[in-house]
Amino acid sequence: MAEQSRRTVRDLRRGNRSALLRHLYFEGPLSRQELGRDTGLSAGSISNVVGELIADGMVEEAGAVESDGGRPRILLQVSAGYGYVIGVDVGETRVRVELFDLALTERAAADLPLSGSGHDVDHVVRLALKGIASVVREAGVADSEVLGVGVGVPGIVDQGDTGPGDGDGVVVHGQTVEWDAVPLGRLLRAGTALPLYIDNGAKTLGQAEMWFGGGRGASNVVIVLIGSGVGACVVVDGNPYRGASSSAGEWGHTTLRVGGRVCRCGARGCLEAYVGAAALLGRWPSAPEGVSEESAFAALLAAADHDPGAAALLAEAAEYLGAGIADLINLFNPQRIVIGGWAGLLLGPRLLPEVREFAAAYALRHPCAQTSIELGRLGADAVTVGAATLPLARFLDAGGERAQRQPAPEGNRHPRSAPAMPRNRIARAVR
Secondary structure, eight states, X not given: OHHHHHHHHHHHHHXXXXXXXXXXXXXXXXXXXXXXXXXXXXXXXXXXXXXXXXXXXSEEEEEEEOOSSSOOEEEEEEOGGGOXXXXXXXXXXXXXXXXXXXXXXXXXXXXXXXXXXXXXXXXXXXXXXXXXXXXXXXXXOOGXXXXXXXXXXXXXXXXXXXXXXTOTTOEEEEGGGTEEEEOHHHHHHTTOOSOEEEEEHHHHHHXXXXXXXXXXXXXXXXXXXXXXXXXXXXXXXXXXXOOTTSOXXXXXXXXXXXTOOBOTTSOBSBTHHHHSHHHHHHTOTXXXXXXXXXXXXXXXXXXXXXXXXXXXXXXHHHHHHXXXXXXXXXXXXXXXXXXXXXXXXXXXXXXXXHHHHXXXXXXXXXXXXXXXXXXXXXXXXXXXXXXXXXXXXXXXXXXXXXXXXXXXXXXXXXXXXXXXXXXXXXXXXXX
């Protein structure tokens, strides 16, 4: 009974710390009085928990504001320099790694092209580990200061029997990149002792847009990712919908045309085969060779002003994308649909009006009238930002408790170097 009581007190304390940290992170700077008003915690609890968080270095003072007739109120905020998080985006043509402070200001970055090896698993793992080591070294931080590494990958991510920051049990099923039950967590763990968090890239993009971008302030949203392939993150009542085995959101592999074009997954008529960047470039005879996919896709958009074939290709893509979005509206009745991904953000300025018109034509009128269709706000590298939110989310949920590190692999210690100059990666969310 006594042990049960101690667990209950510990859980209550952790819950209070989590509530205050999360609220300060997303809504701060705030005074103690505002924290009490917003969280419903007593003045005594606020005083105790804030005192602990300040003593631990997680929270710091951020100036003062005048109060009505009393002493100025001290504002508090989460300390950006308390720790660091790393985001890894395993993309179609590269592995991008970024290290951020807790304000999600970029401190270091590495771009590692996949080159001729493509998505060979061992090659991808080597690049990811190389990038992680590189950004830690460039930023001049110690491994002990890194709260964790988030990794966004293509395909279905089975979390398995994985503890917080463990990652060892994560298995990835990536049909379009020929990953069949790849034990990615175990492979990465062999090269790093840092806490690991792995999820589907569209879902990491979705979390970033919900926290800081186009989904902020709404509770029922679909964030779609359009790059070489197509995916989605479905958010219901504020929580990502994963389905029975975490495969929910494979929107790019819904069938829009029975017996249609062959998709990379092997099926026919998938949405991805009509609006994915790889599929569009594969059908454009004038696609430039020897350049990046992003550069080739930008050339397709530019050519549409004078090339009838390119213009017809994009016009068809607008209708298929509008029809696919109509399916999302009819199925999930979201408040917003946010279009992200590097190709989606390139397509958006040109095609968004037509996409909205086609969505309205194919969707039921009543739910469509309640849904806005918008572009993402976090840029082409939002998957990397989203991946970094995986360890950050665990940190906030745990009330600042750090995930347990695994034994350090041989030769995995990174020397410190001079700190890099920070660069703002995204604008902090505003109240």
